[in-house]
Amino acid sequence: MPDLDVVVVGGGILGLASAYYIKSLHGELSVAVIERGRDVGQGNTARSVGGYRQGIFTSYVNRVLAETTIQHLREAEASGETSLNMREVGYLILLDDNRLKNVETVVETFLKEGKAILLNPETLSEKLHMRTDFTGDEEAMLMGLSNIKAGLFAPRCGFLDVEKVVNLYKKRCIDVGVELILGKRVEKLLLEPENPLGIPREPRAWQKVRVAGVVADGEVIKAGKVVVATGSWTPQLLDPLGVDCFIKAKKRQLFVISAEGELQRLLTNTWDGGRPMPMMFFPNGLYIVPRMSDKAFWVSLTDEFGRGFGLDDEPEPSYYLDNVYPPLVKYYPQFLNARPSSMWAGTYSMNYLDGNPLIFRFLNCLVVTGASGSGVMKSDAIGRIAEAALFGKEYAMLHGGVKFEVSRLGVENRRVDKEYFIL
């Protein structure tokens, strides 16, 4: 294979968006994506819910990355370039006393800015048919569930078809001339001396080095620059080089419950003058995604302590029974005896310091990772920032002409503000 100018390792949504912006802004360069799967977008991108959030972030970085991306996707849809099936059903964040106390000022700001409205428990039970009052329910008390005091409804949030976002960037990549090399696993990054001396065991510790390319299924693929966009698997390529990428993989699982009988009525319920059921986020990490198109609910519960780090992505039926089902049936008794018809798991590439993506350079390499549970909704912005970072630009131009300082998401001079509204 002839030498390439840029190799992007990993064909998830972030690798694709990065490759697209690199090639479209540097048409003279040869750019390839190397993906070990049989197609692009089959890693954790394919496990995503496709949820997107607008208006209800406190952190500037989150807001800018998500909102410019969603606006970009919306315009791509409006122009007829793609159809992403964006369903703006809204996010409903249920607040008990404890959660309300923690986010009170943030909620006030969202309300003042008109980003969300507050629903009282009566509306939640009458219109959305959920149980909000656990008074006298000893079991609920033992489980630590407390009464829902309010629901914060943010109408500009929803979910989209992730596969279609992948296809959009895949097509864009092909159209601008990015080569997609599929079914090839990169075993390692190839470290070489900048000035080879032709002596054995180079590079020696005293030599200046660069990443000269990658070794993929035994084949050496030389490249001028390498972008590592392997999501949760990034440490596998960087640890052997002694480069820290500051992320750990954490398993997240989804369970599909077919909507039959009472659940079908719940799924097709409308409220507030015809709105469909929103995505719902409960205080203990439980969330429910109503999927009219699949006639099903997707349910999940985010666990932190006790869930070890690792790349295992086998779904656990017992996790549903032990952890998801008990609170689910308390908030929504309509789920009584509901069992998943299918399930899957993936891993978040988590940066536990500040929860934000990492886009940083070392030698002639760029690392793009750490998008945790929001990589799809931030993908366009991350792709543009990756291009700017790879070419040493100070600013990336995001959708709508928003200027973003690239160093904010780097390692040195990193500047990300804390997100106070974590779902």
Ligand SMILES: Cc1cc2nc3c(=O)[nH]c(=O)nc-3n(C[C@H](O)[C@H](O)[C@H](O)COP(=O)(O)OP(=O)(O)OC[C@H]3O[C@@H](n4cnc5c(N)ncnc54)[C@H](O)[C@@H]3O)c2cc1C
């Ligand atoms: C259960 C779940 C729900 C989620 N829900 C949402 C949501 O609602 N909204 C949202 O925005 N985000 C969500 N996310 C997060 C989102 O899926 C990720 O942030 C995003 O997909 C990350 O993209 P990526 O390209 O970094 O990773 P990936 O899609 O995992 O891509 C990495 C790619 O690298 C490839 N690869 C790895 N190692 C090698 C190698 N050595 N050689 C070649 N190829 C390699 C893999 O095969 C993979 O295709 C969710 C994630 C999970 C797991």
